Amino acid sequence: MSRRPPRGEYIETDTGNKVARKATLVGTQNIMLGGKTVIQPEVMIRGDLIRSIQSSSSSASGAAPNNTAVSIGRYCFLSRGCCLRPPGRLYKGAFTYMPLRMGDHVFVGPGSVVQAASIGSHVHIGARVAVGEFAIIKDYVRVLDGTVIPPNMVIPSFSIVAGQPARLIGEVPEGGHEAFELRDLYKTVGNNPQPAPS
């Protein structure tokens, strides 16, 4: 903290995103950040894994192809060494990746690998968690450290899950909703971090 690199460890964008210079973002044009999101060093986001087949019939075919691979909401916090990777599967006989969507106030712990199809808002993913392909995590979910969420698993709101494979171990209590807020955590990192309020 005392010895800072001269340029600043983070790139701070106009929308308040704080992206570490040492983070690995592949295919940045396919990564959408909602703003005020922190990306710590050694984070990897695989924006290059885009949809190889456009969903032809369902979406408007005339419009520009939507190539978003990873979309992240506001006040998300991606800890050191975590990886966001869009999930892929066979679709109509051909392999394709699907976009990874993430809501607001999502914390991803260090060393976690996320391959979910969608993650809601106010989700806390602990350290060393593996979120399987096409998992769906709804709002206000706490995933404890070391959990392995199997592919295709759906985790409803207010769940606390843990274990390998993940199983429901509890419910988020009514008074625990505010603990998911990441506004204060956002302020504690960056080029001129503020101390955490006591």
Place this chain on the structure above:
Amino acid sequence: MAAFVPYTYFQCPCSDSSTLAQSSGSNSPSSAHPDPDDGGIDDDSDRAFDPRAPRSNYSLYPLEYLLYCEDCHQIRCPRCVAEEIVTYYCPNCLFEVPSSNLKSEGNRCTRSCFQCPICIGPLAVTSIETKPDPNLLAAPDSASHSGPYALTCSYCNWTSTEVGIKFEKPNSIHAQLAKLRNGGTSRLTAKERKERRKDPAYTSQRAAAGSERESSDWQEDLDLETQFANLKLFYQSQLADPNSADHGLSSLGDLGFSSPSSLSRIMSIYTGGSLHDKKAKSRVGAMREALESDEGLQLADLDESAAISRLRQEGYDGTASTEQLLEQPPNLGEEHLHGRARFTAELRPIPYLLRTKRSKRCPVCRHIISKPEAKMQTTRFRIRLVAGSYIPSIAIRPLSLSGAGGSFSSSSTTTVPGAPLEPLKPAHFLLTFKNPIFETVKVTLGTPARTPGRFASKVTVLCPVFEIGANTDVWDEALKDSSGSDRDGRRRRGKGDEGGGGGSGGGGLTNQIEVGKIWERGRNWVSIVVEVMPASLHLREDEGDLPLREEEDVLEIPMFVRVEWEADVGGDEVGSAAHGRDSKEAREKRELAYWCVLGLGKIRRS
């Protein structure tokens, strides 16, 4: 070993009969203050709260788990609230299940949501490819959506084909599975069973089988459902049979199972009639038990050799664990368990248990204190009275004074968090009380001078009485920041650094920490210092000391917190815990008192 994280648990008054009486009756203001100087205990609960008492396990909760009843002005915990189910939904497909369906179809999802019986991971419906033909890749659409389907687990690669279950359609798996037994044979419905009995081919086959074996021993293998149906049919015919009742009672009408006479008749079978009168006795012979498999008799198959040989083959790993068996839903199409062990190869896919959204009521006044929106998708609450927005939260931080506080840029004067406490060396902790309400509150703390339990640590709260500012607008703080509180805090810290230059000795400490002074204060928070002298964990086993129990090395201090504030008199409030001393200004004095437990750290083992 994981680092110790300091914690604060609050006691819900529901477990304590004295506080319950206190909350319902008028709160006498004469109840003695907890005397902080000698750490004495207040009089109204005549003993200190012992966090290690077995009862305490059930009444201590982190603040997030507690609710607050605005009418009773009391803390409510998950154990004492009354819950009411608002919505049922499947945790996998997230469909809401109406309660009428619940009565008819049970508490499991009746769509295609299944859990793996081995690892409880979710199962996905996949088609079983007949032949991986490379030519088919050219025209994938026609090829991939055909053929029989199976449930597969993407976590442990279990598939339902392992128990011989395949499905014809990829949808409504639950209905298809209900008709299937393990091994793929279909389960008979009641109608089919009846028809089978009439079927001449079946009866002849049965007769042949009967002649093959000794005729008296032969019996049909009944599954649970068939046996129950047969038995029920048999007993109903027995009850309806006019010959079985030689007294005039049953001739009064067709008495069903629920009539007292048939009940006493059934009872007389099992009690041997000795307890009953003569009438009942004479009726004993009138009813007989089932004798054939058609009547629901199933002889126990005591030959376990098949199970034993299978156990030899598959070993312990082949048997199902208790957890796996518990997860299994009751399966009516199943065979009897006579002489059978349970193997993992017999487990069936588990339909997802439904989950609920629940509202919570205060147990005393029956007011709703938490009510979620009924819709499954929304996460909002209509009513959510959590204790965290009524009572001050307590945060614990270790305070190191010898380290000269580190740099000025950070406010942290912390040691390595989670480090074990040295026995018999005074340690200091910073307790930060944060006031969530819009009034200034006065807090009074009381702790026993020595912690209860075998290893009594000394505890001193250096500033047991203080006031916390109201939780006003954030802008107020921003305006005040330039002039008031912040500078004050900085000054205090600066002075501490001057005084404690080399200070590990006792003299240095007194310069820094002043008794009766607040360490630091902010808009709606106050930090105070607690000094503890951890006890030595030395055991003298030759004198019969028991070995250290689990968690006994954690230094936990019970603390009685009394919060007083003045509030506007609400229109409809009864004000049970309030006394209107200055009621003319429509302000009433409120107080709330409760025990909490501070887990400060682990004491280093000697």
